[in-house]
Amino acid sequence: MIVGTVRSQVDRIWDAFWAGGISNPMEVIEQMTYLLFIKRLDELHTVREKKANRLKREIEDPIFNSKQQKLRWSVFKQMGDAATMYDQVANKVFPFIKTLGDENSTYAGHMKDARFTIPTPALLAKVVDLMDAIPMEDRDTKGDLYEYMLSKIATAGHNGQFRTPRHIIQLMVEMMAPKPSDTICDPACGTAGFLVAAAEYLQKHHEQDIYANTKSAKRFNHDTFHGFDFDSTMLRVGSMNMLLHGVENPAIEKRDSLSQSHAGVEGQFSLILANPPFAGSLDYESTAKDLQQMVKTKKTELLFLALFLRLLKPGGRAAVIVPDGVLFGSSKAHKELRRMLVEDHKLDGIVSMPSGVFRPYAGVSTAILLFTKTNSGGTDQVWFYDMQADGYSLDDKRNLLDAGKHESNNLPDILKRWQKRGKESGRARTDQSFVVPKAEIAGNDYDLSINRYKQVVREAVQHDPPKKILAELKTLEAEIMRGMEELEGMLK
Known part of the structure; x- marks a missing residue:
């Protein structure tokens, strides 16, 4: 979450766009993303420039060559005349960013239709000034800033989509602990939040492996990350987001995951991370036949679960967010579907989340479902965790709480207990985490809601004997009668 000062600066940029004639939230996000991208390119080039100067050698992989220096944010922002800057950005800088990356890359494909739509030099100058004033040196601040911008798309939830908080995404990635050998997919990737977090995890924990040689670097940049979405703007934003986070050519494709055949990608992925939109119901006719063969339903949340099983290779694992009703x-x-997860595959765990996690955009109750595709069963016992706090207030303000205290942030405990879940067998059902044997779940119609298994300890309350309570009531009644008689006397 970003601090109030930065939040208000972003709000001022947003207001400037609206006042300048751009009122479509997605268009505002798209144009802001282009400018953030241009600014970030200059920052990356500056880092490489300083390194080269320090080592007294040529710049390694320069973004701008000697003839392209005027395309840099730090240069054009200082152009005194707004009309000159507008011409530079609209006719030179913007065409330049469309040419980045391999011409056959998904980035190039998505940027082909990108348009610079800021209408006036005055608006561009104002937005550049406002954006330049935001401190973005810190990577987390930059990420939070971007998340806050993107959250404005989902003011009331768009087609069932709700922004997944970044700390929840990071928890899910850390629970899955991606490896360099993984092929990772988000079938409803939106702005690629899960894929970015997975890339950051690999860069942090396996940097030597992913950049060990040309082959491993190519695998990381081209073959590791896959995302599907049917919104062209989201695909562009997602591709830029990945490029800014060091992934040159992720396979981010335009695909309606629920309505297309999956013959080309069936059984291709070893890890799925997702929070798909749950928009209600689809017509049987518009749903992929291979999904209907797995489960006959119109409900999108069930169809997405069937899709995850379809896309995973045997041994592949998934961490996905589902609405509570699925459980x-x-x-x-x-x-x-629950029977399939428990009996035909390996259901590893369920993290029940409080309903405030998606506020202020939605008050839905959700859970993180963690499973492994086996096609041969394997569920022995299921690990449950009752998340009661995620480090932020669970109201519409979502203020940061004292993260050092367990009662205000369960996330570190969730990760620690998940990693040692094999030793959780002795924990009581009154604890925040515990395991439930498969036989008990099967006996409960495969009900996976934590309330079915969690035991609530109620404090014993000492009540006075009934005769004493009645005596006190009589005393109170007598006092009330005396008070009424006194009032009547005063009215005579």
Whole structure:
């Protein structure tokens, strides 16, 4: 979460766009992203420039050559005349960023239709000044800033989409602990938040492996990350987001995950990370036939679960967010999907999340579902965790709490207990985490809601004997009667 000062600066940029005639939130985000991208390119080039000067050698992989210096943010922002700067950005800088990356890359494909739509030099000059004033040296601040911008898309939830908080994404990635050998997919990638977090995890924990040689670097940049979405703007924003985070050519494709055949990508992925949109129901006719063969339903949340199983290779694992109804829904399709997860594959764990996690955009109750595709069962016991706090207030303000205290932030405990879940067998059902045997889950119609298994300890309350309570009531009644008689006397 970003501090109030930066938040208000972003709000001022947003207001400037609206006052300048751009009122579509997605268009505002897109144009802001282009400018952030241009600014970030200059920052990256400056870092390489300083390194080269320090080592007294040529710049390694320069973004701008000697003839392109005027395309840099630090140069054009100082142009005194707004009209000159506008011409530079619209006619030279913007065409330049469209040419970045390999001409056959997904980035190039998505940027082909990109348009610079800031209408006036005055608006561009104002936005550049406002954006330049925001301190973005810190990587986390930059990420939080971007998340706050993107959150404005989902003021009331768009097509069932809700921004996944970055700390929840990071928790899920750390629980899955991606490896350089993984092929990672988000079938509803949006702005690529999960893929970015997975890339950052690999860069932090496996940097030597992913950049060991040309082959491993190519695998990381071209073959590791896959994202699907049907929104062209989201694909552009997602591609830029990945490029800014050091992934040159992720396979981010335009694909309606639920309505297309999956013959080309079936069984291709070893890790799925996702929070797909749950928009309600789809027509049977518009849903992919291979998904309907797995589970006959119109509900998108169930269809996405079927899709995850379809896309994973045997041994592949998934951490996905589902609405609570998936865990206890009583329809035939709900029960069948839960049976499949428990009996045909390996259901590893469920983290129940408080309903405030997605505020202020939605108050839905959700859970993180963690499973492994085996096609041969393997569920022995299921690990449950009752998340009660995520480090932020659970109201619409979502203020940062004292993260050092367990009662205000369960996330470090969740990760620690997940990593040692094999030793959780002795924990009582009254604890925040515990395990439930498969046989018990099967006996409960495969109900996976934590409330079915968690035991609540109620404090014993000492009550006075009934005769004493009645005596006190009589005393109170007598006092009330005396008071009424006194009032009547005063009214005579």
